[in-house]
Amino acid sequence: MKIPGKVMIPKEIIDFYKALNSTSSQTESSMDICLTGEQKELYNDQKVPLLNFIDFMPDRDEINRIFGEICQIILTHRPQVSVEIEKIRAELDVENRDLRLLLEQFVWQNETYIEDYVIEREINGEILSLVLFNVAKPLLKVYADAIKSQVPYDQWAQNTCPVCGWKASIAVISKQDKQRLLHCSLCDTAWSFKTMACTQCSNEDHSTLKYFSVEDDEAYRINVCEKCRGYIKTVDESKAALVKSAVEEDVRTIYLDIIAQQEGYLKTAISSDGHSN
């Protein structure tokens, strides 16, 4: 099926996501992470994501600084949720342990913990996820960068990130070897994954895997799975400019998310909007 290629996304939306992605961590990226032989074995043989072996303990001041920046960006671009943001700010007294603990549980995808927290404090769960996701991103990227030389990602073969265990937000078919690289929505790590399998549920039944191509633009596709109703955006580098930044490409192609969701497909991976649909 062909979908229209010229869908205009309001500039305010693009600017908002760009601003969220502009936040970076000032933590030393040359942190020393050295995996043991046993950990490498667990990673290779049992597909244990590397986050399990990393002491993910970002500096409290750094978390607070990024938290402040993200809240401010949301207030500037989405003043309509200022009440929700102020409530989150008030609850997450940055001097106590809440924020770091909450962030850790969020990164570990402990949904029960987050849900209980939201109910107990009567705060908006979607906005809290948006905040936590965008605070976690730059912090986790530092760890992902520090660990990437320790083990290869080409044998990982899972639909979740080898570093943090989150799902991908965008796939890139590499120009060089036609491999499909998935890009983690949270830590930006890229790893190879089978071309003909659903990135959400790993379904390989070809009769239930389809794609929408974009009219007049062969480079972009939305790959969908009728089994789990999941989708992923795909960029084919041989038909487009080389993808320098998957994060930027993800923002540039928000219109594909809108089309996929209008067609009833779900992005279970958490994207820049910080919540699973």
Ligand SMILES: [Zn+2]
């Ligand atoms: Zn990741």
Ligand SMILES: [Zn+2]
């Ligand atoms: Zn699926």
